[in-house]
Amino acid sequence: MDLTPRPIADAESRAQKQRRRWAPMIIVALALVAGGVVVSQFLTSAIDYYCNVDEVGVRDGCVGQRRIRVQGIVVENSLKQTSGVSEFSLVFNDKTLRVRYQGDPGGVFQECIPVVAHGRVVDGVFDSDRIEVKHTNQYVEKNKTRFEATKETAACSQLPG
Amino acid sequence: MTSRMQTVRRVSLAVVRKDLRIEWSSKVLLNQVAPFSLVIMIMFAFALDNEGILQRVAPGLVWLATLFSMLVIVQRSFAVETADGALDALRVAGTEPLGIFIGKSLALMVQLLALELMLLAIALVLYAVEPTAMGYAETFATMLIATIGLGFVGTLYGGLGAGARGRETLLPLLLLPAVAPVLIGATRATEAAFGSGGAQSSEGWPWIGLLAVFAGVFGAVGALAFGPMIEE
């Protein structure tokens, strides 16, 4: 039986083994770039938290009888509260949607600010069971606006459409 | 370089054959893991027995059951290595770590795929899901690519705790957040394939792209890091 020490790979290949391996690092980098592209280009609509009012019934994922979340700005003077039911209109890109909601929306809910309503479209009216207020990334000091925009309309026109 | 590649191929083939042989002779997947995942699926069916809900969440349940079962398979995959000091022996033998990584990943992938096919069949029966032909194609593509990613990430994190105390509790903590993209991606792709909740099948392909990216990242990271990870 042969028991001579098995010849191992020569010194050259052992030196190679010590060298940093670049191929996997390049693969990681490429995969990350690919990941960025997939996530930012193709998956946007799928991870989006809500549909805008103008996309309801139009865009993939915002159509049909499925449960959706709709974002829009509460139209001024559209809020009617009767016997525990709130009704108001949402507007976005010149499209409006009537929303019916059981109860009193929480948060800083008021007219002229963007909100997200959960529910489904029933006979052209959005039947919602949950309202979330989506506040913007604009912060305006209260004292200052008292002079500049005392009228409610001014506050409405300030908000992005 | 070619000689190293040959070594890697030789070692990975030896490891994958060894792992599958162990599974074949011990039948842990068949006798323990498969019933475990079956129990998960049935429990969900009991708990969520409400019109519509089950069909809507079926894709998520398939993948959740897969992930839980995967934890068991990964534990087992490294328990056989540490039972009689075989991992130590592999390490001291200077066995190419990349070969071990690829071999163990492949074995894990084969077992996962078998399990997923079973879960899919159960979902079709129990949850009354009826995909189209296109839906089936999408489902199988999802399974294949998600499984490649799961195989890599499972082997990487399984090797991390191998031999350390407390690894049984550590593995879920590390592995479950890491596989969250797979859970989300595979679930959404399968939802699209099943048409759950009114989803269209075209919505699924970008998610499969995400799964492919995940597999690429963890394949490459594992190739780099598995050796240092199992080192003392």
Place this chain on the structure above:
Amino acid sequence: METVVELSGVVAVLSNFPALAGIDLVVHRGEIVLLHGPNGAGKTSVLRVCAGLLPIERGEGSVMGVNLRTHRESVREQVGLLGHSNGLYLELTVTQNVSFWASTVGATAQEVALAMQRMKIDGRLAHVKASQLSAGQRRRCALASLIVRRASLWLLDEPHAGLDTAGQDELDAILQSAVSSGATVVLASHETQRSRLLATRVIKVDGGLISGSES
């Protein structure tokens, strides 16, 4: 004479316990060195350091010209270690186990057959699962897996333990023929009568240090 192992002042730590407390050891090519000493003396740790498995905390060490501090991984291809555990897969048969270890180093099927024949685990035992073997048979299986490695440096921890007399004789013969083919052997044992006959040098280890040497 070619130096195979060179340790100077090596401290190695097992979870905060200094298993080796500054050991000095030189082994030349073609030697069969016996390490003996009481339980917990540090014999196993010497072998594990030489195998590039246990990192060196302090001191310097090299095996076959490879620095153990910086490149201990590279030494492993040339080393064969038989530890306390056999490194077997209990669900696999004897043949499958030996073949697996053979395939990781690229040994041929013929070498596997010869090694199994030599350790007398061919025939009926060949297709028995490792979990069903006796302790001695498992040891033989592990030795067969070691033989197919054809290492340059053989590190054996209590190799005779569990083997019957015939098996011990067989092992001694194998080690002697390996040394005459150009290998080097370091073995640790506390039952020294048999090993002394085999060894070219006997070293006493105690308290993580070398405490005596005889030729």
Place this chain on the structure above:
Amino acid sequence: MTTTQSTATPTTQKLGIATATAVIFLVLSGLIFSAEDVVQGSTVRMMYVHVPSIWVAYLAFGLTALCSAVYVSNRSRSLIWDRFAGASAEIGVLFVAISLVTGSLWGRLTWGTFWVWDARLTSTAFLFITYIGYLAVRRLGGTFSQRARRSAIMALLAVLEIPLVHFSVNLWRTLHQKASIADPNAKVQLDGFMLFTLFWGLISFSMLFAWLLIHRQRLMALEDAVQDQGLDRAIQERRTEAGR
């Protein structure tokens, strides 16, 4: 070891005093001097804690990854990098937790809900869990270099989540608002003194981070040193075992 050791030096004491002063001024500025928001009223004051704490968390995890990369790429494998990485991650986890708690309180007041599963909140939650896992890996045991190697790999993987968390509000529509100042293509969206207060928050929280980091790192070094000094004694004891 008879003298009581402290992790403080004159420099860190000065840093500590400066940090305390800055934080006190932040409290005054945030609660009293700064104005209410026109829509949110007083709840806007949550921002002065919420935003700086997530900023510190990003900073801390970024530093963890940086130190881990240095540890891995440096041949000397100096453990100081590992300790900085670990100390930084611990502080980061603390500040993500603060950010999550303040954020969910703020969300209750403005959105009307503590938690939603939008991209920003979900990804932040995963960031939190991932780094808890990182800290668990550090306590897995084994040698120092084993700890360092394992955790460095973890840290380099985990840091990839940060850009995803930060840009999630730009990539997707979320209930969470977009960044008001750290947005690459937007004007600053805060009125004068609110902006100043937020900046002041970022500065004072960063100082707090630096102060905590230095102390934690020194404490870890002392812990390691205790083990190392123990080693010296243990080696002596081990040697005397011979001949018994």
